[in-house]
Amino acid sequence: MGDLDYKTLYTQKPPPLGEELKAYYKLDPQYINLNNGSYGTTPKPVLKAVHDLTDQIEANPDLFHRISYPPMLNDVRARIAKLIGAKTDEVVLVTNASMGLNVVLRNFNWEEGDAIFTFTTTYNAISFAAKSIGDVPPHPTVHTIQLNFPTTHGEIVSSFKKFLHEHPAAPNNKRVAIIDSIISLPGVLLPWQDMVKIAKEEGVWSVVDAAHSIGQEVGINLTESAPDFWVSNNHKWLSAKRSTAVLYVPERNQHMITTSIPTGHAYISPKDREESNFAPQHEWTGTIDWTSHLTIADALDYRAWLGGEEKINAYCHNLALKGGKVLAEILKTQVMDPDGEFTLNMVNVELPLPPITTIEEFTKIDIVLKQKLLIKYKAYSAHFFHNGKWWTRCSAQVFNTLEDFDKIGHIWVKVCEEVKNELHVK
Incomplete structure (x- = not known):
């Protein structure tokens, strides 16, 4: 690749996928990397875009943060929304999937008698987040569903439905299921759309941990699958610079997200709010490095250059x-x-x-x-x-x-x- 400008690069024919593409990454030539799923692997053109944006920011921080940044953010949100079959104002960017899931879980108005469903294969940080919520008043109960592999999609769907039937909600209480789309360990695809449908039929909130989905799962359409909440990392499989994630909250549920984490400048008390301010809440939550979020556009351009x-x-x-x-x-x-x-x-x-x-x-x-x-x-x-x-x-x-x-x-x-x-x- 050399010092060729990445925008000029995209006017040229891409190399075939495989060995020749290693030149487009900063990987140690002696290192065998078969663990992209943990941290992602950022291509050189995206790293160059990050460095260029950093130079732009540091040249005039006020100009960037006060004027340049918002339209860039909105453009990235629009492109991500199109990729996952959602509306632009139903998606916001957060630091990682764990943060997005915590935003969702900690915005529920928990009450005594509520229930949270996790699996034995739920990512540790997320199962611990559920446990931490159950450890403080009003102490919602955390139920863990056993999931062992090898198994089948049919068995998973059946056992999930059976477990929900065996753990009904008390009168006026809610149940929330944390569902992986793709489990981290083992790295397997779950029938998450079917599980979301079952949750809806059973009156259970579906919170989908899709940390590995975007960039790996083709044809995502959240409007059709209709989870209540969905979060995916952009740096694992979408070629973005770590760390960045997309949080999807459909319009019907945005009233539940009363605050971003941390609470940002756009917070409005629910009693004073006349309409959703979900997107504005996540537009600015303090002075952080926005380059990973904003260069998602460059990651998408890189993937389009490779063939889509x-x-x-x-x-x-x-x-x-x-x-x-x-x-x-x-x-x-x-x-x-x-x-x-x-x-x-x-x-x-x-x-x-x-x-x-x-x-x-x-x-x-x-x-x-x-x-x-x-x-x-x-x-x-x-x-x-x-x-x-x-x-x-x-x-x-x-x-x-x-x-x-x-x-x-x-x-x-x-x-x-x-x-x-x-x-x-x-």
């Missing part, structure tokens, strides 16, 4: 399916989802490690795995323990190839043997 969402995700999806099989063959184990029902751009493969029975065992092995992978072997794919087995979650991104899966597979073989020998586990 369908082309990008077809490549990553096919690579995840093929790469998972390659990895399982090398490890002599299995893919968690052999039929691909749950797989988008992340694939989960069993690791040849013995099971654990205590948190202490997990912590000890977890630390050694991270150190060996990242420091000794300069490679990483996420690892986790689920349903009695160790697994790795590999994220297939546009710069990855089957060779990356082959390389990390042989690294995992060495690492697992070293862990078993050094920690004396069998």
